[in-house]
Amino acid sequence: MIEGRWVRVTECDNIPPREGRAARIGDRELAIFNLGDRFLAVDNRCPHRGGPLCDGIVAGTAVVCPLHAWKVSLETGAVERPANTSACIRTYATRVEAGVVIVELQLRAVGELTTGALNRCTDT
Amino acid sequence: MKTLVVVGNGMAGVACVEQILKYERCFDITIFGDETHVNYSRILLSSVLAGELAPDDITLNPLEWYQRNDIRLRLGVRIGDVDAERKTVTGDDGSVTSYDTLLLATGSSAFMPPIEGLDKDGVFAFRTLEDTRKLLQRAGSGVKAVVIGGGLLGLEAARGLQVQGCNVTVVHLMATLMERQLDPDGGYYLAGKMEDLGIRVLLGRTTTTVVGSDRAEGVALDDGTVLEADLVVVAAGIRPNVQLADKAGLAVNRGIVVNDQMETSDPDIFAIGECVEHRGVCYGLVAPLLEQGKVLAATITGNKGPVYTGTLQAAKLKIMGVDVFSAGDWSEQNAEPVRYEDRALGVYKKLTVRDGKLVGAILVGDTSDSHRYMDWLRTGADLTDRRRHLLFPPPAADGGLDIAEMADSATVCGCVGVTKNAIIQAIHEKGVNTLSQLKETTRASTGCGSCTGLCQALLKAVAPEFEEDTKKVLCGCVPFSQDNLREILRSQRLKSVQEVLDIYGNGLGCEVCKPALSYMLDMLWCGDHDEDRSARFINDRVHANIQKDGMFSVVPRIRGGVTTPDELRRIANAAEKYHVRMVKITGSQRIDLLGVKKEDLPKIWADLGMPSGQAYTKGVRMVKTCVGTDFCRFGVQDSTSAGIEMERRFEHLYTPHKVKMGSVGCPRNCAEATVKDIGLVGQEGSWQVVVGGAAGKSVRKADLLITVETTEAALQAAELFFQYYREHGNYLERTYDFVVRLGIDKVRKDTVYAPDAVRQGLLDRLQKSKARARDAWQEGQAPVHRTQFIPLQPIEQLA
Structure with a gap:
């Protein structure tokens, strides 16, 4: 099991409800969405033609x-x-602390999920 | 010929006269009405109050009908006296009219309970078109209204007033609402729904006094509560108008007593409608009037035979989103109740069954099965075999089953009295295939409209070439047609996409319905809606066209394709500064800057100093022009100025789909106006205004809307069409599909040939929208959200 690294990304109100925003962290570009009751993060590239x-x-x-x-x-x-x-596409676990969206960056090994949703993608 | 005098120009009297006219003419007919309006549908007054229909829409018999049938009509005359000996009636204008046969169709009046101060200004009944007009004059945003009476009429009045913007409280004497039609549980569910709509409901209270000096300021209740009220509506029930019958010496109980042949105790006087009492029952609904009218017409014309044996009582509440139906005897005495309820869904259903037959039904929250129950009630169908499926159809039921189960003689439309058989005949013999044809041919579904679904189902099952003339549902998230949705949003005063999704949809929405609803709200409220950018496509969030690489293209507005050296310099400078990958002259006489990063958009807009060309949205694109009379030796109209002016009038507005326009100074059509959504085609001394042209995935020559002499008249015709398309076009429906769907004749009739008031309405709403419309690129300076254009800057990075 690979330990995830949690990164503080942005204040919650930087992402309006039901919208997404891009964030570049390291060599990755994430799309983080505000679903009202929680935030979800995925890679910001559509698996089809790479759309944002x-x-x-x-x-x-x-x-x-x-x-x-x-x-x-x-x-x-x-x-x-x-x-x-x-x-x-890859998903990332998120949590909110003190009004800040925090995203788990490193990939967890498949089958070792403790938080977040099942991710069927293998690392690229 | 004998003289027939009809007292009462309401639904009952006139419906009976209509039936009398079906027999060989044996009467010279005079109708007296104390209202000043021709016969209208009283049951639709609540729709007028709610703004869903105009007063003229509810007319049942226009003046021409009276003329055509040679009927003398005396409006605004109240008959105050009857002399049954001399056979005369006396009007309040002093006129004395002799009759051979008298028909009393005096209806009923609002019951005024013993409340002090009912004579104050601001207190109204809700019975007539005049009452409704007065209410509409007083109702408005912030007006406090109290409705006394929580019956059918009171609740419909309450909802109508609320739609008009009033804060409404209903005060009801009884412990539950609509207690004549609903059991306490049903009343409880209904009260919850009214409260959900924002209407306050006070139960078990008696109103004692209308307080205020000359004008109503509030009402006092028996528990000491005083409610503020600028407007008080009394809807505490109705009383049959029997004064004339008393004067004529007729037998009268609660109403004028009639037998099964609809005869009164005087052989020359007949009575019909809400003023009569038949077998001890006074009816206050529409269906009985029509049945009575048929019998009475036979009796009165000397064709005695048919008998009236009473009507099954059934009622439906006409409040959108509050479905209530009640029929028959739903008391549980000597009957087996069958119930279903779900508080979360707000659905309550109860059937009462006696000896294996349905005797009563109450439906709140879901009335989709009401016709099935009405049919069982009417026919007394034996339900033994269906006992397990009384409240729900059997699983995987055949869609045509309900229809198949209906007897041919079963009434489909209770308002007009059309049977299943009559509809099937119309389908087979008159070639009816659509609902609108059915309405025209049989008048079915032209009353309260509650049988529309059933008519639709019948057409579907029987008509060989059934066509759905209402558009398909918008999407699975909000399963209504766009026509329907526009009506819902308007009448329910919904202003945000999420609100619509929460109330009428699945609460989630998708990329199909969200932009469509966003458009509708913007259009309906002329820009005064709650704009929700999350419901917009990315192009409308950042006002640029997303490219395949996620970058954006920028097209500034160049009205009529006419630019200046200075603008061109700014465009060139901006293109270099922001490393624009391609500068492209478009087919629309504009310049496209392709390959701009999202975060650079506000900066490039500022550098350009030009308004948005809206090249990314379902909205006003541009007007392509030729050089017209200014330079061209063939030009006969100043098409350049006309085109620029048209672009100015429409720019920044949104439309169901993109609108591309053209203006040409002669029929050579160099700017291709005849294949544009709206085109102005200059001719010697006139302009042709053409609409619905296309040169996209299909090619279509535009239809001629009108030919006018002046440029201003041409622009106004364009405005009328433009706003009409905005209001009636379905989202993502181009004008070329829209014009074909409606037919250019209808488009002309509803725009350039429409009555003054209609045209003015279109222009007013266009102006209102225009007054609120802004150049979207101004958001570059004042973003709607601080991260509207910029990516997030992470607080920390990976080490």
Whole structure:
């Protein structure tokens, strides 16, 4: 099991409800979404053509890519539309402390999840 | 020919006359009405109060109908006396009219309970169009209204006043609402729904006094409470108007007593409607009037035979979002109650069954099965086999089942009295395929509209080429057609996307419905809605067009394609400064700067110093022009100025889909105006205004809307069409689909040929929207959110 590194990213109110914002941390660009009751973080690249997911419209717990309307789950990283697409994106565990969104950066090994949702993607 | 005098120009009297006219003419007919309006649908007054219908929309028989049928109509005359010996009636204008046969259709009046101060200004009944007009004049934002009476009428009045902006309290004498139609549980559910709408409900209180000097200032209740009120509506029930019958010496109990042939105790006097009492029952609903009218028409014309045996009492509350239905005898005495309730959903259903037959039904929160129950009630169907499925249809029920179960003689439309059989005949014999054709042919579903779903289902099941003429639902998140949604948002005064999703949808929304709802709200409230950027596509969040690489393109507004050296210099400088990858002249006579980073957008806009060209949105794009009379040797109209002016009038506004326009100075059409959404085509001495053209994925020549002489008239025609499309176009429906869907004739009729008031309304709403519209690029200086354009700057980084 690889220990995650928690990084303080931004004040909660920097992300309006039901919107996403991009954040570059190290060599990664994340898209962090405010779902009202929690924040979810994923890689900011649609598995289709690399569209900026942070600019998508939130539909429930998924986001719709602004380029070609692929729908990606923010909880699991799986592509929900088109159906039967095996591609997915990486998700990151988040928590909120003192009004700040904190994201766990390093990948946890598959099967070793303690927090956050199941991630079917392997590291890239 | 004998003389028939009808006292009362309401639904009952006129419906009966309509039936009488179906027989060989044997009467010279005069109708007296004390209201000044022709016969209208009283049951739709609540829709007028709620602003869903205009007063004229509820007219049932226009003046031409009376003329065509040779009926003398005396409006504004109240008959005060009857002399049954001499066979005359006397009006309050002093006129004396002789009759051979007299028909009393005097209806009923609002019951005024013993409350002190009912004579004060600001106290109203809610019975007539006049009452409704007065209420509409007084109602408005912030006005405090108290409705005395929590029956059907009181609740509809309360909702109407609330839609008009009033703060409304309903005071009801009984312990639960609508106690004549609902059991206490049903009343409880209903009260919850009214409270959810924001209407305060006080139960079990008696109003003692209307307080105030000359004008109502409040009402005092028996428990000592005093409620502030600028407006008091008394809806405490109705009383049959029997004064004339008394004077004529007729047998009268609560109402004028009639037998099964609809005869009174005087062989030359008949009575119908809310003023009569039949087998001990006085009806206050519409369906009985029509049934009575048919019987009475036979009796009165000497074709005695048909009998009236009473009508099953059924009532529906006409408040959108508050579904209430009640029919028959729902008391549990000697009956087996069958119930279902779910407090979270706000659904309550109760059926009462006696000897295996349905005898009563109450539905609150979900009335979709009401027709099935009405049919069981009417036919006395044996329910033994269906006992397990009384409240829910059997799993995977066949869609046509309810229809199939209905008897041919079953009434589908209770307001107009149309049976299933009549509809099937219309479908087979008149070639009816759509709901609007059905309405035209049979008048079914033109009353309260509650049978629309059933009519639709019948058409679907029976019509060989059924066409859905209401558009498909917007999406699964809010399963309503866009027409429907516009109506809901307007009448329910909804102003934010999330509110709509929470109340009428799944609470979540998606990329399909959110932008559509955003557009509708902006259009309906002329920009005065709660803008929610999370419901907008990225282009409308940052006012630029997202490219395949996630960068953006920037198109400044160059009205009519006319620019200046100075603007061009600024564009060139900005393109270099921000390392724009491509500078492109577009097909719309504009310049596109491609490859701008999101965070640079506010800066490049500031450097450009030009307004947004809206090239990224469903909104006003541009007007393409030719050089017209200024330089062209063929030009006959100043198309450049006209085009620039048109662009100025429409710019910054949003539309169902993009709107591209053109203006040309002669029929050579160099700027291709005839394939634009709106085109001005200059001719010698006139302009043609054309609409619905396309040169996109389909190519379509625009239709001629109108030919006018002046530029101003052309611009105004364009404005009328533009606003009409904004209000009636479905989101993502281009004008070329819109015009085809409606037909250019209808578009003309509703815009350039519409009555003055309608045209003015369109122009007013356009002006209102325009007054609020802003150049979106100003948000570069004043962002709606501090991270609108910039990525997050992480507080800490990975070491």
